[in-house]
Amino acid sequence: MPTRQTLTALRRAIALAAVLFLAAAVPAKAELHLDISKGTVEPLPIAVTQFYGEPVGQQIANVVEADLERSGLFRPLDHRAFIQTPDQLANGLPRYGDWKVINAQALVSGTAAVQPDGRLKVEFRLFDVLAQQQLTGLAYFTQPDGWRRIAHIIADAIYKRVTGEDGYFDTRIVYIAESGPATTRQKRLAIMDQDGENNLYLTDGRVLVLTPRFSPTAQEITYLSYFNNKPRVYIFNVDTGRQEVLGDFPGMTFAPRFSPDGNKVIMSLAQNGNTDIYLLDLRTRRQTRLTDNPAIDTAPSFSPDGSKITFESDRGGSQQIYTMNADGTNVQRITFGAGKYGTPVWSPRGDLIAFTRINGGRFSIGVIRPDGSGERELSTGYLVEGPTWAPNGRVLMYFKEKPVGEGGRQRQVRLYSIDLTGRNERQMLTPTDASDPAWSPLIP
């Protein structure tokens, strides 16, 4: 059994000591707050100043600023308009008038200093300019190469303080990096930070790999590999690079996802033209069949409390989305719109299921409540597929493929993210074409 206790490569460099200092005093009357549960949000004007001290302070501030900007909820202000300098902020209180005059509503300042033991100490403070008070302030210690992660953690802290919800910046994306002509496409397992940095290829492209998903600790990835021309579900340990086939099944296994407790993997087995859903217990290696129907039953996804499973099936004549209890009982169809529905993914908040819809030659990404009500379309295109949720359930990522080149004979495939509101669609920067994204939980 792979142990879940070992340190991941992600965590290795970082010994976190977060200290809340100068906690916000008495909440002021008009405290800064963005309600992101509403439809339209005017981005909050925010001044993110260079972190004073080490040169890396500038890079930390840049990463914090980019995270906040990409969320669509913040509008970072031009540094050239700043009046008060980083060293003045480091050595005194904000001159709120200097920030109010450039229309900043929030202000971020910070310091970065190397400690005698070689570690980097990073502090930040978030101020409410109009209420003239500090909202939060934290200090972190890290090995010097952990600065980028600290920046994401700071961005998460700011996001949480302002919106009241957990952030999603200290996360990673596992995906399939694509290259070469479509008829002989090379596909590699790849992993990167949520902002596209630290891109790393985990497989070399000699073997076709598809549909990766993170474990709840982000330490393991389950995926489909065509190793030895036998498509089977594998598990990949991010620490050790070890790959291991999962289960002993008599046919193709595919569409794997972890259970919320990380102890099980749910997947499909295709055998003699019939595809059903199976559960594999990673500790006992016991296999349990959950569906028994001549239709295609695949793309399973657990509800966050582990009590329910959503999946797709063509048992009603066409591909549609269903829910059932985790033991396979109480099957309910939840999609009834025109066209086909597939790839259901339960939100980490439990309130919605994201899906891919194919209707009239168009593909779209949408969300629906688990009871089948409230269906909404978020993005559409020639081929849009495979939504995955940010851990706070407010942002989705998916891939968009479109014909390019002469006669539309080649393909461009890229990752995109979008707000649950359907706004702020952003292309992810990846070194190559990319598909099948899966968002990690917040890194423990």
Next chain:
Amino acid sequence: MRMKYLSLCAALALVAACSSTPEKKVDVAAASTATTTPTAPVQKPTGPVPGSKEDFVVNVGDRVFFGYDKFDLTPEATATLDKQAAWLKKYGSVTITVEGHADERGTREYNLALGERRANAVKNYLTALGVDLARVQVISYGKERPAVLGSNEAAWAQNRRGVTVIN
């Protein structure tokens, strides 16, 4: 596109069949015996070796096509598979892998399952005609290995296929 492919196959089969007329009615596999046919000067003097992968692809036809989101065999498909079964019985030591493929107009995992259905439809037909089950493996590639690039029905129709590959 699909018609072009089929007519190309037909032309090749015709050449092979013509050149083998002096032989007895052994379907189309004897192309290599016709080394000096004067009426076909563009032909290489040697054709595929009987019983070879090339022989199978050129003289029998290695693939069948399916409708959108379908896995039932069309009359054209069963005609091809009849020839495949005859060839496989003639060359009894050959083993095959049937690949099931889908077009790009479905989701990835559904298409993997659909490709598996198609590969099994081919396998079941061949084994029903007497091809030993032990000689037939199946694999689904879903939409991962299109035969033809394109964003139109003509291309998609050629990608919804079952391909019998000689191991």
